[in-house]
Amino acid sequence: MAFDWFWRAMGAQSTRNQKRSRTIVADAGAQTAELTRLDDAALAQRAHDLAAGGEITEPAEFLALLGVAAERTLGLTPFPVQSQAVLRLVEGDVIQMATGEGKTLVGAMAATGFALTGKRVHVITVNDYLAERDAEWMRPLVEFFGLKVAPVTEKLGPRERREAYASDVVYGPVNEIGFDVLRDQQITRRADAVQAPADVALVDEADSVLVDEALVPLVLAGSRPGLETTGQITDVVRHLREREHFTIDDERRNVFLTDAGADRVERELGIDSLYDDEHIGTTLVKVNLALHARALLIRDIHYIVVDGKVQLIDASRGRVADLQRWPDGLQAAVEAKEGLDVTEGGRILDTITLQALMRRYPMVCGMTGTAVEATDQLRQFYDLHVSVIDRNKELKRFDEADRIYATVAEKNRAIVEEIAHLNSTGQPVLVGTHDVAESEALAEALGDLGIEVNVLNAKNHAEEARIIAEAGDLGRVTVSTQMAGRGTDIRLGESVAELGGLAVIGTSRHRTARLDNQLRGRAGRQGDPGLSLFFVSLQDDVIVAGGAGDTVTAQPDPSGFIDSPRIRDWVGHCQRVTEGQLLEIHAQTWKYNQLLADQRVTVDERRTRLIDTGQAWSELAGRNPGRAAELAHLDQDTREQAARDIMLFHLDDEWAEHLAVMDDVRESIHLRAIARETPIDEYHRIAVREFKDLAQRAVDKASETFAAVRIDEDGAHLLDGGLARPSATWTYMVSDNSLAGSGNSVVSGIGNLFR
Structure with missing residues (x-):
């Protein structure tokens, strides 16, 4: 194994000894002065010598070499804690490093280390901007050693993608890399593939990719009409009344027709x-679907409408999810609800979750500012361990205790007053809200007080990097939805440190403490002073959902403020309950997805054999020797490709049909589950039964096509038999968890949030 030396040197097989890794870092520091005497060529050659054969026997020297190269090429000298982080990444951990501690350099050094041992590395980012920025920023370091680096972004065509993926280090957004996997699973000639096999996924913002969005399916669809919600049904549902015709559960995740509602619809x-x-x-x-769209999906919270199109809001980041849509029927229902043209749904040709995508890599490691809180998920779903890296400089941020209020209205008044107070001193303020409506209402309330506000939400996310980069300027007030500018540094303006640094305010607790800590981490970078403060009301969604069924009494002061250790404990309890609910949802969804993921591996292996060998011709010729004899005059390559095209068409068609069947089953599993049998058991039983004969059906249909379709020097004329592949395909992400991360707006009403 290429990095056995790390396991041996650090005693990591059993203890993952942080003390030992610090010793290696200290040894690296001691060797740095001597290595700086080498010229560039000698330095690069020494690194290659140490990596010869895929193993490195001198980790301290190798680490020192990377550090010297970083200083020469980037002007950045790694801190000891950064070098320690490189060690833990290369070992295969998820590292936790605080905001502003230099994860970009750490990732580039680790990726370069992997590449020097002959491993191709995909550095996984959350968007195109970061992939392109980081690839260009770190290019001099990678190329110093004669290695190639390239970004993969949405704008690249097939040829450019193929060239990028051939690089030693590839930076790319997780969705683009996943979509390329799906597109490559539709090829009929190996030369048409754009991806080259990769050995390592190094995941930036690992908690977002591996946990928050792990079960988001990436979808490749082809041109075929989908399920549409008719205007008549939308009109009927629009006039139904809550509690009389339908009910909503306490978590506002499900809506149910009552008997009276069903009677009215009928x-x-x-x-x-x-x-x-x-x-x-x-x-x-x-x-x-129409009822779900009407009752549970709220404009400017779960989606926005721009230029006549519904655009989803990414719940974990509060940004427009350009490539996301809900499952076809729900997307159409929301479009019908808004009076828009209902878009074509299309037939799903293939799909893969981000979790399944990550499991394709032989090795996964990652980095984030908040990994500890996700330790259980990372271990349960990826068998990954977390290493916490100390800060380079001591944290000076003051994390104030939550300010708790009885009602949302009282809490919101206090938020406005606190921001106004901080702004009057010149201290910059970054406010994290939960949705577009809340951010705009807060900005309007502050504007009424004459306070200039920079708003960052799903409606102007293109300006994210600039707005966040300016958030530390003197007197700046920035109001953002969810996680502002992850990957973009907030540097303090002149004299801001003397005022207390950046003040971060959360308008309510998130459903997990990890998201709270992500927001807190925007302040206090590299020893800067800072402040974090969260406001909470007993009407907030996280409190209502986490405390459902329980009652709590409190004595607020005239402003609604509650100063009670018991209530503070209650707030923490409610958040822990919602964290448990989200983990349970993840676990249940994983169970539904895992069987399909396993079946998909079987189909992938079958596809690979058909593409890379002559198996397709052998099977079809063996089933129909007469037809094979008729084609004997054709050259072998033509015969084999014709058979390949036929076999792959029917295999892909059967797989797409299987996905459609299982999607229908999933939608109605609660109706199909039998007595004393849980829905997941019934789902698995159906999935195994339906998949059992898939390959055989594909071969039988291929054999029929082989006998009937015209095959000549141009190959198999499938189009003549009505067997054409879709004339158009497109990709998108499916948002299954449409309500995750919703804030206070559902409870309090949109119009008077901060009045």
Whole structure:
């Protein structure tokens, strides 16, 4: 194994000894002065010599070499803690480093180290901007050693992507890399693939990619109409009344028709029963989708409408999710609700979750500012361990105790007053809100007081880097949805340190403490002073959901403020409950996804054999020797490619049909589960049954096509037999968890949030 030396040198097989890694870093520091005497060529050659054969026997010297090269090429001398982080990454850990501690350099040094041992590395980012920025920023370091580095972004075409993926170090957004995996699974010639095999995924913002969005499916769709919600159903649902015609659960995740609601819908649509066999799989599904869109998905919280199109808001970052859509029926229902043209849904050709995508890599490591809180998920779903890296300079940020209020209205008044007070001193303020509506209402309230505000939300996320970079300027007030500018440094303006540094304010607790800490981490970089403060009300979503079924009494002062250790403990309890709920949702969703992921591996292996060998021709010729004899005059390459095209078409078609069947099952599993059998057990039973004969059906249909379709010097004319692949394909991300991360707006009403 290429990095056995790390396991041996640090005693990491059992103890993951941080003390030992610090010793290696100290040894590296002692060797730095001598190595600086080497010229560039000698320095690079020494690194290659140490990496010869894929193993490095002198880790301290190798680390020192990387450090000297970073100073020469980038003007950056790694801190000892950065060098320690490189060691832990190369070992395969997820490292936790605080904001502003230099994760970009750490990632580049680790990626270069992997590449020097002959491993191709994908540095996984969360968006195009960071992939392109970091690849260009770190290019001199990688190229110093004669290695190639390139970014993969949405704007690249197939040829450019193929060249980029051939590099030793590839920076790319997780969605783009995943979409390329899906597109490569549709090729019929190996030369058409854009990706080259990679050995390591080094994941930036690892908690976001590996945990928050782990179960988000990436989808490749082809041109075929999808399930649409008709205007008539939308009109009927629009007039239903809550509690009389439908109910919503306490977590506002599910909505249910009452008997009275079902009666009204049936009467309006002119049908006997929504639950007849004729309607249960069609009309009832559409009604439920329209009801979900009407009751649970709120404009400017879960989505915005721009230029006549519905754009989803990424719940974990509060930004427009350009490539996301809900499952086709729900997307159409929201479009119909807003009176927009309903977009074509398309047939799903293939899909893969981010979690399954990451598990394709032989090795995964990562870095983030908040990994400890995700330790359980990282271990359970990826068998990854977390290493906490100390700060280079002592933290000077003051984390004030939460200010708790009885009602949302009282809390919001206090937020405005606190921001105004801080602004009057010139101290910069960064406010983290939970949705677009809340951010705009707060900005308006501050504007009424004459306070100039920079707003960063899903409506202007293109300006994110600039707005965040300026957030530490004197007198600046920045209001942002969710996690502002991860990957962009907030540097303090002149004289700001004397005023107390950047003040970070959270308008409510998040559903996990990890997200709270992400926001807190925006202040106090590299020993800067700073302040973090969260406001909470007993009406906040996280308190209502986490405390459902329990009651708590408090004695607020005239302003609504509650100063009580018991209530403070209660708030923490409610947040822990919601964290547990999210983990349970993750675990259940993982169980649904895992079987399909395993089945997908089987299909992938079959595809690989068909593409890379002559197996397709052998199978078809063996089943129909007469037809094979008729084609004997064609050259072998033509015959084999024709057979390959036929076999792959039917294999892909059967897989797409399997996905469609299982999607329908998933939507209605609560109706199909049998007595004394849980929905997940029933889902697995159906999935195994449906998949069992998939390959055989594909071969049988391929054999029929082989016998009937015209095959000549130009190959198999599948189009003549109506067997063309989709004329157009597109990619998107499916947002299954449409309500995760919603803030206070659902409870309090949009119009008077800060009034």
